[in-house]
Amino acid sequence: MKWILQMYLLGFILIGGTYLLGRQVPCKQILTYRIGEVDSRFGITQEEIQGVVEKSILPWEKLAQRQLFEWDQAHGDIAINFIYDERQERTQELSKLDNEEAKLNTKQSEIDTTYTFLEKEYNQKSESYEAEVRAYEKDLESYNKEVSRLNKSGEATESDVKRIDKESERLEKQSVDLEEKRLVVNTLANRLNKLAKNEQEVVESFNAKVDQFQERYQGDGGVFDQGDYGGKDLNIYQFQNKEDLAVLLSHELGHSLGLGHVENPRSIMYYLMGEQPNTPVLSAEDKEAFASICDQRNNVSWENLVEIAAFVKDKLESQKAFLYE
Ligand SMILES: [Zn+2]
Known part of the structure; x- marks a missing residue:
């Protein structure tokens, strides 16, 4: 001692x-x-x-x-x-993560801009498509009613037949037109879904990197x-x-x-x-x-x-x- x-x-x-x-x-x-x-x-x-x-x-x-x-x-x-x-090493990894985060933010805002733009287009087109479908269905219903009325009466004149044929032709053309519009609206919806998925993947991959970092350097952040x-x-x-x-x-x-x-x-x-x-x-x-x-x-x-x-x-x-x- x-x-x-x-x-x-x-x-x-x-x-x-x-x-x-x-x-x-x-x-x-x-x-x-x-x-x-x-x-x-x-x-x-x-x-x-x-x-x-x-x-x-x-x-x-x-x-x-x-x-x-x-x-x-x-x-x-x-x-x-x-x-x-x-x-x-921790400092360098953290600075890499900071860069990744900055890139993620840029990517996200790019996706958001495109998404907002497409969403507006999608909303407009799908609204007008639905309105046209409703009008078409209404016209089709009247047409069918008229055809069945004329069939029942058995008194269709030549002018009636001409009118009915003309309407049938118009409805068929409209149906083709509507199908084209439906495809456009669906393509827009697919693009929107893809963008949302893409954004999710970008965020998830960044979060995985953050998790990895935290696991690796757990408890090392003190003085x-x-x-x-x-x-x-x-x-x-x-x-x-x-x-x-x-x-x-x-x-x-x-x-x-x-x-x-x-x-x-x-x-x-x-x-x-x-x-x-x-x-x-x-x-x-x-x-x-x-x-x-x-x-x-x-x-x-x-x-x-x-x-x-x-x-x-x-x-x-x-x-x-x-x-x-
Ligand atoms: Zn000192």
Whole structure:
């Protein structure tokens, strides 16, 4: 138990000491970086990364009014790595789904326009067809009545026969005409049904993709690390586009300057990404954090060293107390 406690204390001193000493360095000398391991699945070139890194450095250097970082691909101290795993895979799949959704919406509105147009035509034609059928049936009924009346009476004159023949011819022609109209109306109805089916299929195939996505990435949507900085390595795990990558890099490079997290969701150094502006812009809290680290550079060394020495001495003595207990 004691040993573990002593080790813990020693570890704490070392980490604390390194941190206190380490964080003064960025404000005294230029930090060098290089593009390290970049997984090709991110689909970003070294040149593009270089451009985004430069953009992400800008707000810090503007604030400091001097150069803070320098690209040194051969010997740079900080390696900027792009590590691909499920985080980025999920992001890419989600962006594919977004594109699919946009395509689906276009397709749907195309179908809807055609459907509305055809539906109007269908309604007009089927209404007029039905009216004509009703009129035809009425005429046919009168014709049949007249024929049967004349047959019964047996007194049909030549003019009656001529009239009846003429009417019969007219009705037959109308029947052919109506059949043609019926086919047109049916074709329209078929086209409408096909369109509705087509729309349904498009929607169903999209929904299947959404289901597939949710099944695959179930429960992965919570808070996760998009990037981290660990002294020599600055790792990027997830970003949507170059804009949020720039903000993310500004944040991690802020850590490399010795800055911790600050309040205000719009701050670059806020622990969570989401509410920062599209391009890296420092908030009052970011500026304050930077000032508290870098503006002490002229008086920090001696005072802080004395402080660290006292701290170490104190801790070593308390360890001794444990050892000789
Ligand atoms: Zn952070």
